[in-house]
Amino acid sequence: MTLFDIVKKNMKGNIQNYLLYFLSLIISVVIFYTFVSLQDTTEIQERAESFEIIHSIIIQASIILVLFVGIFIWYSNSFFTKRRKKEVGLYALLGIRKKTIGRMLFYENLILGFIALLIGILLGALFSRLFAMILLKLLDSPMDVGFHISVDAIVYTSIVFALIIILTSIQAYRLIYQFKLITLFQAEKQGEQVPKPSLPLAILSIIMLLGSAWIVYEPLTDEAMANLGLFSLFTINGTYLLFRSVIVYLLKIIQNKKTYYYKGINLIGTAQILHRIKGNTLTLTIISLLSAAALTAFYMGYSEYYNIKKNAMNHSPFSYLHISKNKASDQQIKQMIQQDRQHPTLSQVDIPVIQVNGNISGLGYIPYGYSANKTPVRILSSHTYNQITKALNRKGTLHLAGNQAAMIRPNSDQTDSEYVGHKITVQGDQTLTFVRLFEDRVINWSDPDFYIMVSEERFKELAKLTKPFLYKAYRVTNQENAKVTSNQLLQLAAKQNITMSTFYLDYRKNLEAAGLDLFLLGFLGIIFVVATGSIIYFKQLMEAHLDQERYRMIRKIGASKKEITTTIAKQTLFVYLLPLVIGILHSTLIFTIIYPMGEVFTVTILVSILVYGVIYFLYYLLSVYSYNKIVNT
Amino acid sequence: MRTILQTKNLKKVYRTKESIFQALDNIELTVREGEFVGIMGPSGSGKTTLLHLFATIDEPTSGEIEIAGTDIMQLNEDQRSSFRRKQLGFIFQDYNLLDTLTVKENILLPLVLEKMKVAEMEQSVNEIASRFGIQSILDKYPYQISGGQKQRTAASRAMIARPSLLLADEPTGALDSKSATDLLESLKNVNETDKVTILMVTHDAFAASYCKRVIFIKDGKTFTELVRGNHSRKDFFQKVINVLPVLGGNIDDTL
Incomplete structure (x- = not known):
């Protein structure tokens, strides 16, 4: 038997501790590998219409991921090494040199790390296929992805994790130099001081x-940034103080409520939480804030995805829209659209538009990059507008007379008061007064997106001086999957130099961006959840080991196993539920800053909370089980 | 007989921001080969601090300590490790066994560190285990055996590398009287037959009565010393008991 055998044997015996650390290492590697390999998946490269964007987003996200994974591994490594203080101290006492012990821990961590790296990459190769398929499904082009191994991903993952593993191994090496041998002889510091509740704090x-x-x-x-800064400042400090003082205060109140406190073994659970909370304040604060960040990520990703169709509809009201060049090409396009039997035409409108330079200095809003006295203004007649609303199945008709004009708002945050009653001049001397502002576009967005409606008579007068050009607009059924026709039309338009836009292309672009965002934000969000859940779990395990003696004593004086299980379940619930609730409250607030209230709001929040809650609940069950196993058997 | 342990003018002072606490003041102590010395004193008298200094895990503020002819103050970190391995054995109140190793593996840990041959190891383990009466539990794990058996395992581990000095810190503190008696009998036995030098810190007069000499310390100073001589253990126990009230503190709590 050699020292190596002893170490090996000890590793086997402590498998539970090693396993936890090992698993968190493997999971980190799998996630990272999968992430990096996505950009190397040919199926995604082919399917995505804008692969360049996906590529750069994945790279940015993986940088965040490296930071996060690094912190997580560092954290679990320090938990892991602390657990072995006693063993290490004993080796030192029996006369192994510090350097030898340090080396032993270094190599152990190194070997463990590289085995985890290997397993992680193998699992990653399997999982990346699954994740690629999930991503393609979100991009609305589900397909089977073949098994393939990404060399790039292997190289990147190996480099990043080799670095992390070496750093943590050095940390392990330093463990023996960090504490004095004498601490082994002194009894483990029992619990921490009960913090004094401070009412002012x-x-x-x-x-x-x-x-x-x-x-x-x-x-x-x-200033949005200033508000966000203040918000963060208040939230972070407020949360810290919440755990530092408010919770302590509430627990003290519970302690004073003797009818509850002296019931069953409530006093043990409450006292336990109170004793531990000082050491846990920072962790609980960080976890609450991370939960808030994760939930916000979920919200944003989900609500964006939820809104894709609405956004695309707003951006491109018609399925196909092109500027008429000549009769022949118009006819060719019309035929092409009508040949598509899967997408029959619902309506077709000709939209004459006059484009003139106008003086809009009477308005508060001047489009970016244009001067107030010379902004391109596009003019439709109210008659055309009514035709369009009918074709698009929208409600309401527009009647204008004389100088009256109506406006389609260029920015979604603008209100009636910024336009109604204001005047602009076009064609030098024609003054128009706005009487209405519409929210929804009738023609695709185009810079500077300044569309106004005037009366039929006024339109004819203006047309005498400036010749209108003609938009031809089509609306078809199931426009969101009219891929073939859309591509044909765009090709034809490109060949003949016709300005053409299709709903399908806009929708796909939105879908890709949103699908990718949902995927990435969801991915990062889930990593946050898993990481915070693991951190709480580690902490609970640590505490369970420290409390073993205490529970044995409590059982000796007559508490039943069931009672102990109940108090453990309650304590554990406290550490999981509290950060979750605070995280939900914070993130809901943040979400309110980003998106105004609406239907999406409720759905998104419920779905995100459900996902988060379920994962946390599983962690909770695992924690109660493990804690129980350690102190109550 | 040769001197195993000698201290000269040993002082240990703890300084904190608010106060200075003199844990040990001018301790002069000599232990000869084959002695079984007890150190008694009330809580906070400095007896455990003294043991920590001998164990080379804490350093005195001033003074000299010589163990087995080596001035341990002159040793560097690595030399200390090696010194502990070759010259010292330890027994603690809370055993300090590794839960993941069997009793046998726990015992031969020091030999593993000495890179001894397997056959020799096996023989040494069997020898020492029979001394402490734990042959039957060699393949059990620490969590499967009683407190008394654990402490005898710890004692076997402390003895197996044949150290010059065995340091025991309240070895009977966590044991019932039957287990404590068994352990003390075993220690007495190895002391008498193998001439192992033992230094035991205790506040249990019964444990102290197994020693050949008991040194009492109070407030960091040597208070008095009792030698058993030809007295029976029972008489010696009575003599120890008689000192305790004079010594003060809460030492008789455990009687």
């Missing part, structure tokens, strides 16, 4: 948290 925390909510609903300044 508790009040300050509540004020800060309420303040952060107030900023959301009543912004202090017009």
